[in-house]
Amino acid sequence: MSISTDIRVTSFAESLTIQRRVVYALVLREILTRYGRHGLGFLWLFLEPMLFSVGVLAVWKLFHATHLVLPLAPFTLSGYATVLVWRNTIGRVIAAVEPNRALLHHRNVRVIDLFLARIILELGSTTTSFLVMYGALMALDLAPWPADLSAMLMGWGALSLLSASLALLVGPLATLNDSVERVWHVFSYLFLPASGAFFVVSALPMRLQSIALWVPTVHCVELLRQGIFGRAYHGHYDLGFVFTVCLAVLVPGLYLVRYVQSQVEGE
Amino acid sequence: MIRIEHISKRYRMRFGFHEVFQDLSLTIHRGEKIGILGRNGSGKSTLIRLLGGSELPTTGKITRSMSVSWPLALSSAFQGSLTGLDNLHFICRVYGREPAPTVGYVAEFAGLGRFMREPVHSYSAGMRARLAFALSMVIEFDCYLIDEVIAVGDAQFQQRCREELFGRRGDRAMIIVSHMPHIVAEHCERAAILEAGQLSEPLPVAEALDRYAELSQV
Structure with missing residues (x-):
């Protein structure tokens, strides 16, 4: 039986099939290496971010004011879940190449596939845990049925796209230079208060509002919350701006991925 | 067929660039068995990685119209x-x-x-x-x-x-890289010698072994 693994004769569609196959194989492999098959195994994929959210919710509940305009639980969850999306996606991509370098011996496994597999896995797990958590809050009567489901999903989708784009820029940079990882850690902490997760734009003073809207994640969180809480939330968002940022980081990002591919050394 | 045309490969090192080879060309046809002889550090494994496509040449071109394995038993x-x-x-x-x-x-x-x-x-x-x-x-x-x-x-x-x-799988093409001449002698019809960043023309295996023996004595 002969299986062609030729690249010279592959069309774009065939290449796409190969890439899908490779990324799928990498995602499954990643789940196994990270979570193993013992005990709760791959359930940790969802439990990990969930536990985190529950912890944060509990802390907020303990220390926070009792009278709030917005229901506390869905506000906190929608904030914290968005942090997990960009922080985990970018954080995981930073160490995507080094431990997997040996796999590059298989010609169809490219650097971009290593990045994509981790991005997909991280977006998948944070999305699932958010949906499950939100469902649980609804069941406990702590959160409303989303006022505008499509807006909610669009906000989440825009955030996912933004995180993936940023990951494809930070990933190759971190592969080329180790200090990127350390800078990213510091930056991700400093960026936390500015990310939009823990404030409402319309409640900010005017001057701060215009500054906050320079941060692309803020737009995504605002749209997400508008979807949850409805028009009364007065979300400030501009998806055009978010997509422009995505494009602006994707273009150099993909060039860098290609550069990393040309530089990468097997083991 | 695998066609390597004028490839070079260099790595960035602390001391600057290390050029493993320059202007290397080689063609391997379907079913052909070619040996590559070279001493330790002559760049044999690098050549294998380039042939397999896990690394890309710094300059030059490699085209493959047959499927190529990853380095065997790795x-x-x-x-x-x-x-x-x-x-x-x-x-x-x-x-x-x-x-x-x-x-x-x-x-x-x-x-x-x-x-x-x-x-x-x-x-x-x-x-x-x-x-x-x-x-x-x-x-x-x-x-x-x-x-x-x-x-x-x-x-x-x-x-x-x-x-x-x-x-x-005797009908397949094989590229056997070794510093041990008898292995190449056993399985290959032709062999090329990798030395000082240059790859010789593939020679009939007996001839290649003689040349390699001379080199090893120097």
Whole structure:
């Protein structure tokens, strides 16, 4: 039986099939290496971010004011879940190449596939845990049925796209230079208060509002919350701006991925 | 056919650039068996990685119109925390082969039995090497890259490896890289010598061995 693994004769569609196959194989492999098959195994994929959210919710509940305009639980969850999306996606991509370098011996496994597999896995797990958590809050009567489901999903989708784009820029940079990882850690902490997760734009003073809207994640969180809480939330968002940022980081990002591919050394 | 045209490869080192070779050209036809002789550090493994496509040349072009294997029996291409079975599944998924019919073959050939379901890091070096070789036989290629020869397992296992590779797959192209002349002599019709960043024209194997012997004496 002969299986062609030729690249010279592959069309774009065939290449796409190969890439899908490779990324799928990498995602499954990643789940196994990270979570193993013992005990709760791959359930940790969802439990990990969930536990985190529950912890944060509990802390907020303990220390926070009792009278709030917005229901506390869905506000906190929608904030914290968005942090997990960009922080985990970018954080995981930073160490995507080094431990997997040996796999590059298989010609169809490219650097971009290593990045994509981790991005997909991280977006998948944070999305699932958010949906499950939100469902649980609804069941406990702590959160409303989303006022505008499509807006909610669009906000989440825009955030996912933004995180993936940023990951494809930070990933190759971190592969080329180790200090990127350390800078990213510091930056991700400093960026936390500015990310939009823990404030409402319309409640900010005017001057701060215009500054906050320079941060692309803020737009995504605002749209997400508008979807949850409805028009009364007065979300400030501009998806055009978010997509422009995505494009602006994707273009150099993909060039860098290609550069990393040309530089990468097997083991 | 694999056609290498005027490739060079250099690596960035602390002291600057290290150029492994310059202006290297070679053509391998379907079914052809070519040996590459070179001393340690002459760039044989680099050449294998470029042929396999896991690294790209700094300049020049490589075109392949046949499928090329990963460097044969390479155990580092597998993941220690995964089981032998997981690694088999991974390889099958990457190359688009149905894993189920191959499981029995790999378990039997590598002599792993129930260890197929244990993590690879619990294997002995011999088991690991046998698994690596068995996995290399799961996917069929037009051209096999062989970096130093399979000195895997005991005499009986080596005999089986030879049967699988040179017997059953005797019609395929092979590129055998070695610093041991007798291995190249045994399996190749022609051989080229890699020395000081230059690759000689492929010569009839007897001639190549003489040249290589002269070089080694200097």
